[in-house]
Amino acid sequence: MTKKTNPPKNPKVEYDTMRKGDTFNDSMVKKTVLPAIYLWLLAAGAVVAMGIWKPNVVLENIEGFIALIAIIGGVAAPALQTVLRMWEAEQTIEIDNMGVEMEHDRQRDAMKKEHVIAMEKSEQIHQQALLTSAQEHEQIVEKHKETIVKLTPIHKMNKE
Numbered sequence: 001m002t003k004k005t006n007p008p009k010n011p012k013v014e015y016d017t018m019r020k021g022d023t024f025n026d027s028m029v030k031k032t033v034l035p036a037i038y039l040w041l042l043a044a045g046a047v048v049a050m051g052i053w054k055p056n057v058v059l060e061n062i063e064g065f066i067a068l069i070a071i072i073g074g075v076a077a078p079a080l081q082t083v084l085r086m087w088e089a090e091q092t093i094e095i096d097n098m099g100v101e102m103e104h105d106r107q108r109d110a111m112k113k114e115h116v117i118a119m120e121k122s123e124q125i126h127q128q129a130l131l132t133s134a135q136e137h138e139q140i141v142e143k144h145k146e147t148i149v150k151l152t153p154i155h156k157m158n159k160e
Contacts, residue, residue: 040077
């Protein structure tokens with residue numbers, strides 16, 4: 001027995017579900033580059049926080065802290081720059097598509113309004129046709145009423 005599911009409403013989710021899976025590069029970025037970036041940011045944040053909290057400790061060990069941040073940053077900085085370039089490219093594509101999407105929305109709204117107008121016009125024509133048919137029917141019934149001769153019931157004729 002197969003389970004039927006409704007398609008996702010969000011187009012972004014729909015796109016994500018169409019992808020079969022992560023590529024080798026995707027998994028490598030998730031396993032190596034992202035942890036290096038997070039570790040670098042965490043280490044730099046810890047040095048700054050410790051510099052505010054205990055400045056003497058940082059000043060005494062500044063060379064060690066600089067070496068730690070530099071070692072992690074050797075991998076993380078280029079990776080972070082690549083991530084930011086990819087994000088910038090994605091934003092550029094989204095901005096480029098905004099004009100197309102807005103034009104599509106305008107066209108869709110115009111077509112929707114035209115459809116509503118056509119449906120209302122069709123409804124008015126239908127109502128008018130119904131009224132005309134009802135009037136014609138009423139006139140036919142009135143003509144038949146005028147032509148009907150008043151009949152007397154049979155049982156009354158026998159009693160007389």
